[in-house]
Amino acid sequence: MSEVFNKGQLAAQAARSLNNVTTKQKNEALLMMADALIAATDEIITANKLDLEYGKQQGTSSAMLDRLTLNEQRIAAIAEGLKEIAVLPDPIGEQLQQFTRPNGLNIRQIRVPIGVIGIIYEARPNVTVDAAGLCLKTGNSVVLRGGSAALHSNSKIVAVLQQALQQSALPAEALQLIEDTDRASVTELIKLDRFIDVIIPRGGASLIRNVIENATVPVIETGAGICHTYIDADANYDMAAAITYNAKVQRPSVCNAMETLVIHQQFANEHLVALCKLFAEANVQLKLPAAYLANIPEATAVTEADFATEYNDYILNIAIVESLDEALTHINRFSTKHSESIITNDAAHAARFLQEVDAAAVYHNVSTRFSDGFEFGFGAEIGISTQKLHARGPMGLPALTSTKYQITGNGQIRQ
Amino acid sequence: MSEVFNKGQLAAQAARSLNNVTTKQKNEALLMMADALIAATDEIITANKLDLEYGKQQGTSSAMLDRLTLNEQRIAAIAEGLKEIAVLPDPIGEQLQQFTRPNGLNIRQIRVPIGVIGIIYEARPNVTVDAAGLCLKTGNSVVLRGGSAALHSNSKIVAVLQQALQQSALPAEALQLIEDTDRASVTELIKLDRFIDVIIPRGGASLIRNVIENATVPVIETGAGICHTYIDADANYDMAAAITYNAKVQRPSVCNAMETLVIHQQFANEHLVALCKLFAEANVQLKLPAAYLANIPEATAVTEADFATEYNDYILNIAIVESLDEALTHINRFSTKHSESIITNDAAHAARFLQEVDAAAVYHNVSTRFSDGFEFGFGAEIGISTQKLHARGPMGLPALTSTKYQITGNGQIRQ
Numbered sequence: 001m002s003e004v005f006n007k008g009q010l011a012a013q014a015a016r017s018l019n020n021v022t023t024k025q026k027n028e029a030l031l032m033m034a035d036a037l038i039a040a041t042d043e044i045i046t047a048n049k050l051d052l053e054y055g056k057q058q059g060t061s062s063a064m065l066d067r068l069t070l071n072e073q074r075i076a077a078i079a080e081g082l083k084e085i086a087v088l089p090d091p092i093g094e095q096l097q098q099f100t101r102p103n104g105l106n107i108r109q110i111r112v113p114i115g116v117i118g119i120i121y122e123a124r125p126n127v128t129v130d131a132a133g134l135c136l137k138t139g140n141s142v143v144l145r146g147g148s149a150a151l152h153s154n155s156k157i158v159a160v161l162q163q164a165l166q167q168s169a170l171p172a173e174a175l176q177l178i179e180d181t182d183r184a185s186v187t188e189l190i191k192l193d194r195f196i197d198v199i200i201p202r203g204g205a206s207l208i209r210n211v212i213e214n215a216t217v218p219v220i221e222t223g224a225g226i227c228h229t230y231i232d233a234d235a236n237y238d239m240a241a242a243i244t245y246n247a248k249v250q251r252p253s254v255c256n257a258m259e260t261l262v263i264h265q266q267f268a269n270e271h272l273v274a275l276c277k278l279f280a281e282a283n284v285q286l287k288l289p290a291a292y293l294a295n296i297p298e299a300t301a302v303t304e305a306d307f308a309t310e311y312n313d314y315i316l317n318i319a320i321v322e323s324l325d326e327a328l329t330h331i332n333r334f335s336t337k338h339s340e341s342i343i344t345n346d347a348a349h350a351a352r353f354l355q356e357v358d359a360a361a362v363y364h365n366v367s368t369r370f371s372d373g374f375e376f377g378f379g380a381e382i383g384i385s386t387q388k389l390h391a392r393g394p395m396g397l398p399a400l401t402s403t404k405y406q407i408t409g410n411g412q413i414r415q
Numbered sequence: 416m417s418e419v420f421n422k423g424q425l426a427a428q429a430a431r432s433l434n435n436v437t438t439k440q441k442n443e444a445l446l447m448m449a450d451a452l453i454a455a456t457d458e459i460i461t462a463n464k465l466d467l468e469y470g471k472q473q474g475t476s477s478a479m480l481d482r483l484t485l486n487e488q489r490i491a492a493i494a495e496g497l498k499e500i501a502v503l504p505d506p507i508g509e510q511l512q513q514f515t516r517p518n519g520l521n522i523r524q525i526r527v528p529i530g531v532i533g534i535i536y537e538a539r540p541n542v543t544v545d546a547a548g549l550c551l552k553t554g555n556s557v558v559l560r561g562g563s564a565a566l567h568s569n570s571k572i573v574a575v576l577q578q579a580l581q582q583s584a585l586p587a588e589a590l591q592l593i594e595d596t597d598r599a600s601v602t603e604l605i606k607l608d609r610f611i612d613v614i615i616p617r618g619g620a621s622l623i624r625n626v627i628e629n630a631t632v633p634v635i636e637t638g639a640g641i642c643h644t645y646i647d648a649d650a651n652y653d654m655a656a657a658i659t660y661n662a663k664v665q666r667p668s669v670c671n672a673m674e675t676l677v678i679h680q681q682f683a684n685e686h687l688v689a690l691c692k693l694f695a696e697a698n699v700q701l702k703l704p705a706a707y708l709a710n711i712p713e714a715t716a717v718t719e720a721d722f723a724t725e726y727n728d729y730i731l732n733i734a735i736v737e738s739l740d741e742a743l744t745h746i747n748r749f750s751t752k753h754s755e756s757i758i759t760n761d762a763a764h765a766a767r768f769l770q771e772v773d774a775a776a777v778y779h780n781v782s783t784r785f786s787d788g789f790e791f792g793f794g795a796e797i798g799i800s801t802q803k804l805h806a807r808g809p810m811g812l813p814a815l816t817s818t819k820y821q822i823t824g825n826g827q828i829r830q
Contacts (some may be wrong), residue, residue: 016747019771100790105781114803115773197803212608216627218634218804239826246828332431354821355432358530366520366824375829376820377516381648388529388612388632388817390805402803406769406790409781411654413661414790 004188005177008195011141014173023090029168030086034079036164042195047156056393078129085133088379091398106408111401115197120145121201138400141174148181190215209372221385225255225338227368230327232344233266240343246367249282253312256371260317262327285315307334339368360393419603422591423610426556429588438505444583445501449494451579462571493544500548503794506813508521521823526816528554530612531737535560540568553815556589561597637798640670640753642783645742647759648681655758661782664697668727671786675732677742700730722749748758754783775808
């Protein structure tokens with residue numbers, strides 16, 4: 001049997017006993033995991049150096065190497081993350097519904113663990129700890145499949161966490177790392193319905209697409225964000241400038257950053273030049289409809305293909321529209337249904353936007369950058385779902401749970 | 416462009432305007448659809464006769480032909496079903512959460528339509544109407560792909576419903592039927608992520624497996640049920656006999672019928688012969704562990720493969736165990752996680768069973784046959800989900816909805 005099959009099976013067996021641990025036992029295990037990480041700081045840094053050396057040999061970019069780097073401070077922050085998960089309320093066992101039928105059946109719907117969660121991700125070794133903590137807190141086993149770039153770091157971290165689990169009431173087998181970084185191990189994992197209940201891919205578009213196209217295990221799709229901000233005719237310039245600047249410039253590499261700014265012609269006539277100057281000063285490369293290039297010499301012409309591109313970079317498309325309807329049509333056409341915002345003082349326009357734009361999060365007079373589990377107050381985030389089933393938008397702990405109906409009676413039979 | 420692509424696109428366009436119709440408009444449309452079906456009774460029966468003739472030529476079984484048959488009474492019952500959906504509460508717009516963050520952001524989570532739902536099913540033409548009614552009630556477009564055996568009936572029914580929709584406030588394009596009954600049209604539909612938001616297969620195991628293995632659109636898995644009843648050592652004989660007889664015999668062809676009866680040895684010693692006599696009198700073919708065959712001459716030996724089989728027929732496996740633990744192990748090994756029941760007077764055993772058995776519905780002193788949207792009081796059922804994401808167990812109208820976060824502020828930007 002392969003590594004994937006064996007570890008999937010162990011995780012599934014562990015899931016059954018995980019179902020019986022208490023909240024207190026889970027929280028204690030999380031704190032033990034945090035302490036173990038701190039205690040193993042030197043070993044983890046040593047393992048991480050092997051990944052960094054390999055990365056340098058491979059010509060990995062300095063930005064990527066920085067993401068991959070673990071030092072004392074970062075390991076402390078990662079351990080702190082586990083402690084924060086430990087103090088969050090436990091959703092497992094929560095009663096969602098309870099009712100009695102005329103025939104006397106008592107029906108309760110309660111939250112239960114999903115079972116075994118497979119997480120497929122790329123470079124960052126902090127995801128290893130974060131995903132393990134969130135899954136164990138919700139009583140799930142987790143099978144991690146990280147990228148080859150972080151293999152030494154991930155292997156060491158998981159070994160440390162498993163040792164901590166062995167001292168806890170939780171089964172150490174509930175945490176598994178697939179060390180085979182060949183692509184075939186991903187393919188095997190996403191088809192392992194027998195043991196894996198859900199796959200959450202965290203990474204770039206091609207990783208996610210590969211999982212969706214080949215998985216037979218249900219997938220929670222996360223990530224892709226072509227986010228828009230629409231500035232309405234009557235919007236206040238200062239607010240519009242502050243929000244759109246924040247949405248584009250504060251952290252362009254993330255999924256909730258703005259890719260396209262849609263502007264009502266009336267607002268554009270008055271403010272486009274000033275707004276573009278602001279973005280240009282922040283080194284944002286601007287793409288505009290050809291008709292507007294004369295006034296904005298630093299911009300280039302925007303194309304249909306640009307509107308369909310998630311840059312995650314200092315690049316911004318601008319579309320000019322003549323009405324709210326035209327803005328809605330543009331957004332519903334190009335949106336990846338992640339996060340969309342309207343800036344307006346017109347309450348009726350805001351209401352229509354919030355109703356008619358089909359996205360996980362729709363905003364009025366707010367930056368799209370707030371689409372985030374921590375900003376929403378969930379205390380945790382396993383990702384941002386861009387699909388419509390199970391969970392949509394920022395996913396906190398309840399997104400890692402399923403439900404079960406418990407029905408009690410006294411001999412009822414169906415007529 | 417193919418039929419599937421064109422109809423998928425029309426449905427997706429219609430979904431956008433469906434998002435803006437009121438509950439009253441949807442309910443009126445459902446009533447108009449019901450009236451139109453009644454008015455078209457003769458035409459529908461004529462179309463249905465073509466399917467029945469074709470079925471007879473193909474040597475279709477009389478049971479299958481009966482399921483396919485539409486007559487005045489059945490059409491009236493189907494139309495009545497639409498009227499019942501019309502009076503159900505509309506889940507769309509329901510506020511699930513509302514909270515204000517310290518920075519003043521007001522966050523609401525509301526129920527919204529999923530968008531476009533694809534339903535793939537087999538012979539029964541009543542599913543055509545039922546699925547259309549449930550999807551439209553929840554503001555979703557629906558693309559139906561029925562089997563070739565019911566093509567004439569389905570085409571006529573959908574034409575009648577679309578005509579009714581044309582008189583209503585709902586777009587007629589929200590209801591689409593794929594008339595291409597080649598298997599390739601299923602393959603195309605389940606990969607049409609661009610327009611279809613979820614696929615619900617309703618049918619036999621091979622249909623469902625094909626969809627799960629090939630879909631890129633998210634799937635809600637329904638149906639497969641290897642359901643168990645466990646009779647504990649101290650169970651009351653009369654209750655155990657009544658419940659297990661009901662679970663097996665009342666309607667063996669359905670997914671919530673019992674396939675395997677697990678009996679504590681102590682109960683079996685006293686009651687196995689009497690219980691088997693009861694089943695044998697109802698023409699249930701019994702499969703028992705070899706050691707018990709001497710006492711039950713009408714039974715044959717049960718195998719591991721039998722325990723993994725969903726018969727949907729008058730066949731029953733029996734397993735004899737020495738403890739609750741052994742029963743739990745057997746059930747968690749062979750269960751398809753649909754519906755499982757314990758019969759016991761021991762409250763601690765019942766609690767352990769309800770906690771430790773991993774299934775959509777777990778019962779104490781109740782027949783598994785109650786796993787049903789109507790029996791749960793949902794007033795509707797689109798199927799019984801056996802997966803753990805999105806919806807688990809009997810699915811009523813809320814299972815056909817997604818959610819959206821609406822966030823309002825006054826210029827908040829992320830720090």
